[in-house]
Amino acid sequence: MPLSIEHRPDEGRAVATVHAALDAGVTLIDTxxxxHWHAGETGHNERLIARALARYGGDTSGVLIATKGGRGRPGDGTWTVTGTPGHLKRAAEASAVRLGVDAIGLYQLHKPDPAVPWAESVGALRELLDAGTIRSAGISNVTTAQIREAYGILGDGLVSVQNQYSPAVRDSEPQLRLSTELGLAFLPWSPLGGISRSSLDGPSGPTSADTAFHRVAARHGVSPQRVALAWLLSRSPSVIPLPGASRPASITDSAAAARLELTATELAELEEPLTPRAA
Known part of the structure; x- marks a missing residue:
């Protein structure tokens, strides 16, 4: 997302960031x-990802591109929600064209539309699966009840749940537990919320440069962001965090979290509320 929304980098750096992710062993790209940023450029990130993959010199056959439909951006900074079956089916077909694929590997319903019955929106994913437009389905920003209802409609076609989950935002614990129980991947978005190297206010809420995450990071000689991602990976084997990046160095650092081993004592320390240590 950071490669295409407000204050996005130029295309050269954006493509270099994607290539750095692939070089680091990343095999899931979420779009x-x-x-996008401006009105009239729907699918900017999908087209960018497709160009970056086409220019990559290595093997990309094992890379899964996950995209989403059901939200819009009119260009004034706001986000809309449209979960009608007709819109979702048209959006998926258009995404497949932009990505240059015969079938989308993972297509996710971006957010429930309060104006549309949930079963109708999920039913569109069922139709897309049956038509071969998508190979697997996911849902995002959902409750446990919505996960259960979607699972009942999609069965094995449902493979993922994408909710906000981070050191600062942990209220999706029930959805994480249910996803693990059902064998679904749990994809935390904004997984670095609350973690900052220096600022005390960040876009995802209060942050601090002196939390348990920073202290554990100092002991390992790594970034607090890497510790946050390693902590997320420890929560469940179903967890696959989705850290955003707009620079090659950022995604390279994030990918290294898969090799960072945290002790039981450190994991217990990271259960503390995300507040700075008292002076």
């Missing part, structure tokens, strides 16, 4: 048709 959406609504990841």
């Amino acid at each position: 959406a048709d609504s990841y």
Whole structure:
């Protein structure tokens, strides 16, 4: 998302960031048709990802591109929600064209539309699966009840749940537990919320440069962001965090979290509320 929304980098750096992710062993790239900045450029990020993959010199056959539909950006900084079956089916077909694929590997319903019955929106994913437009389905920003209802409609076609989950935002614990129980991948978005190297206020809420994450990071000689991602990976084997990046160095650092081993004592320390240590 950071490669296409407000204050995005130029295309050269954006492509270099994607290539750095692939070089680091990343095999899941998450995008959406609504990841763009200006009006009239729906699918900017999908097209960018497709160009970056086409220019990559290595093997990309094992890379899964996950995209989403059901949200929009009119160009004034706001986000809309449209979960009608007709819109979702048209959006998926358009995403497949932009990505240059016969079938989308993972297509996710971006957010429930309060104006549309949930079963109708999920039913569109069922139709897309049956038509071969998508190979697997996911849902995002959902409750446990919505996960259960979607699972009942999609069965094995449902493979992922994408909710906000981070050191600062942990209220999706029930959805994480249910995803693990059902064998679904749990994809935390904004997984670095609350973690900052220096600022005390960040876009995802209060942050601090002196939390348990920073202290554990100092002991390992790594970034607090890497510790946050390693902590997320420890929560469940179903967890696959989705850290955003707009520089090659950022995604390279994030990918290294898969090799960072945290002790039981450190994991217990990271259960503390995300507040700075008292002076």
